Amino acid sequence: MIKAVIIDDEQHCIDRLCNLLPEIKNPVIQLSGTAQTVDEGISLISKHHPQLVFLDVQIADKTGFDLLKAIPDAQFQVIFTTAHDRYALQAFRFCALDYLLKPVDADELQAALLKVNASKNNSVISEQISELLKGVGTKPRKIGVPTLNGIVFVPVSEIIRCHADGNYTELHLAGKKQMVVSKTLKEFENLLADYSFFRVHHSDLVNLDYVKSYNKGKGGYLMLDDNSSVEVSSRRKEELLKKLGSM
């Protein structure tokens, strides 16, 4: 059984979750209370010490982030809920934090709760939250990567390239390190869109900061600092050269 609270400024959003939660059989959620402002939320959490907080992003004139900042040593997991906030979503994805889109879908709620049940490592949670708070409003330096052993934060600047392997992605990092992540290359491409990454090929996303040279050919190929070579698709060649030229 998981003790949870809901913090959202809109009553109908609270109602929706309240209606859905009793339907969920695994894990069973015990709802300890709800709050409609950040301040109420803070006191609700300090009173009940919940394991899980459903947290809205925009709460009246404040944000869920303000609430998290006010509780530095958070010992609970967070599932954000939002209707449409592109920047917040990007930040959650970056820290591998869970979120639900409103109106909440019953199946998605179930999936998120199963994940809450599985991960109980509080130190990772506080790292996720602290990275999230660091990243809000700026370009985050590190990216949270879900691995078999939990979430690992990797500095974006250390990623040399990402290589697609079916539904998995191999990350090739500086210092000859490698990781396999159960995310698609497309997800990484979207996450890293604001950085100097470029998809040169169906199966390769390259950090252009690590490009040593470009060798001409039909599409040609890139030589990277780790001495690997990556083929460039002929359709991407022109745009790549433009990008490399502007760097």
Place this chain on the structure above:
Amino acid sequence: MRILILILLGIVTSIANGEHNVLDSLLKQAQQYRVEDTNRASVLNQLSIELSNSDFEKGMAYADSSISLCKRINSDIKLATAYYAKARNLSSDGQDSLAIANYQIAYDLNKKIGKELACGTMLQNMGISFYNLSYYKKATEMHTKALAIFKKLKNEKGTSAALNSLGIVAMELSDYSHAIEYYFESLDLAKRNNDSVVIANALMNIGIVYKNLSDLNKAITYMNNALRIYQQQSNDLYIAKAFNNIANVYGEMKQPGKSLEYYQKALEINKQSDYEYGIASNYINMGIELRQLNRYTEAYNALDKAGSIFRKIDDKNNYGISLKTKAALLLAAPDSVFPSLGISVSQRNSVSKNLLHEAQNIFSETGDYASLSDVSDDLCNMFEKSGDYKNALELYKQRVAYRDCVLIDENKIEVEKLEMKYDYATREQELKVANIQKQAELKSEQLKRKYTLAGGIALMLISGGFFVSYKRRKDALHKRKEAELNTERIESELKALRLQMNPHFMFNSLNSITNFIDQHKTQTASDYSVKFAKLMRMVLENSENPEVPLADELQSTELYLSLEAIRLKPKLTYSIDIESSLDAENIMIPSMLLQPFVENSIIHGITPLSDGGIISISIRQQEQWLYITIDDNGAGISPDKPALTERKSMAIKISNERIALFNERHQTHASIEYVQLNPGTRVVIKIPLTLQF
């Protein structure tokens, strides 16, 4: 398989007449003989090749269906011919880059199955397409390779065609010594084989080279020899061309009387055979000669006749030239002439000005900057004379701008020419016919020729291909430029259209939700709204991008269908089927393309059915096209309902506009087609297959 002998044989019209019966019988065969075998492929191929001279769009369609047939029946031999046919049609359409790609495929196939002669033919034709694109070096390379193959196989027809083409490229590059060498070689070969047609053509071409070398007496001799052969063969069109060319040389010799006499002869023949282009060309040349003789009225009338024919056959550039020449004549003519022209002297300037303005419009339409520059020059002089300095300055500026455009165009060609000249120089060939000094004189002569109409027309006539291809290239260039200019406008219009899709979508769904609530189906309303929110999110995201991966588009279509299935439960079932070889993540299509058609199928097809119906979407690739088919087994067309094409929702109208803009933007032929099924309706969206990576 005919070898395309370019330029010398500007006999498209005469062929068309002669082969009308062939075409008819082929069409009949294609309609009657429907067994899917190599025989049908042969018929389709022949049809396509025949049509390449007259109706290249149809020709291309036949080639396409032959290509897919040959793939089905696994016939490499016929497939090679089908690609060749397609290339021929593409070349006729001025799409020479694509033509080359198709010739290349045909070449590779022929090489694979060991058909050497066909390989030679492909190379020869590739050379012609390269020539049309002004890639003279590549053209020479291809013709040289083709020549080697034809020589090896002792194929005389091919050999003389290749030599002929090499001569033409050399002539274009003002390398007359090599041109004449090639023509003589072709002549020798033809003499050995007693092939009088080729002999005559070679003689005529040699005559043209001598004319360009200003060796006019020799030019006349060779042309007369050619003429005699044409006369023996009673080949009227060629006789007319020969007369025209001889007349042209007499014009150069400053013998306008003699020149006129020959033009008259050419004209009579062309009139007999109803060859309008020839007639118009004769008239315009006669106009110029008559003016030399100060026979202004006759000259004006001849130009007038030329102009109206060119206008009738939609030869814009030459129509423009006739207008411009008329204006020049009016400006130079003495006052006494005017009454006989039916124009009062006081109108001299205004009439000329109108003529020049009209010419200006035509040339800017065809993108002929050289002529535009000339017309602006004429107008500028006119204004200057009449003391209107403000307008004169304006036109002077225009003239300079057009000149720059010409220079940019010509630059590329110049570079090619220099490159070629360098190549020639490194070959150790001695000049045999003309001496170097003459060559030097020629350069300036050639420049002059550019602006001498008479010369231009004569060359055009004998070498119809020259002119047509040049004009075509110009047109294509112009179109491309215009397309670039339009790109920004189109992008923003497309975006606006995409955004228009959103509210439409939203309100339709909200309407459904309201219905559920009215019917007290709260659970359904809840499920529906959650899905709707998802769909809305996806639509908003996708409509930001002009194009999205097919996978995303299918995902949102699926979601939409699942929503409609909830609403119409249990009336609607659906399936989405994508060819397994297609990578939906990598294929890009315009966003929000399918939804309006699916919606139309649901509203007009499925909803009226009492037992419900099925919507099947399937995605297939064929050649470089992606076919998206949306089938419903619904109501279809019936007398009491508006015709299929008329039941168009707002969204479908928007989609049609989007496709039109998409075509403009990408210079392609995406299309939407409606087919009546029994029962039901099929919509086929055809768009070019575009990959992201």
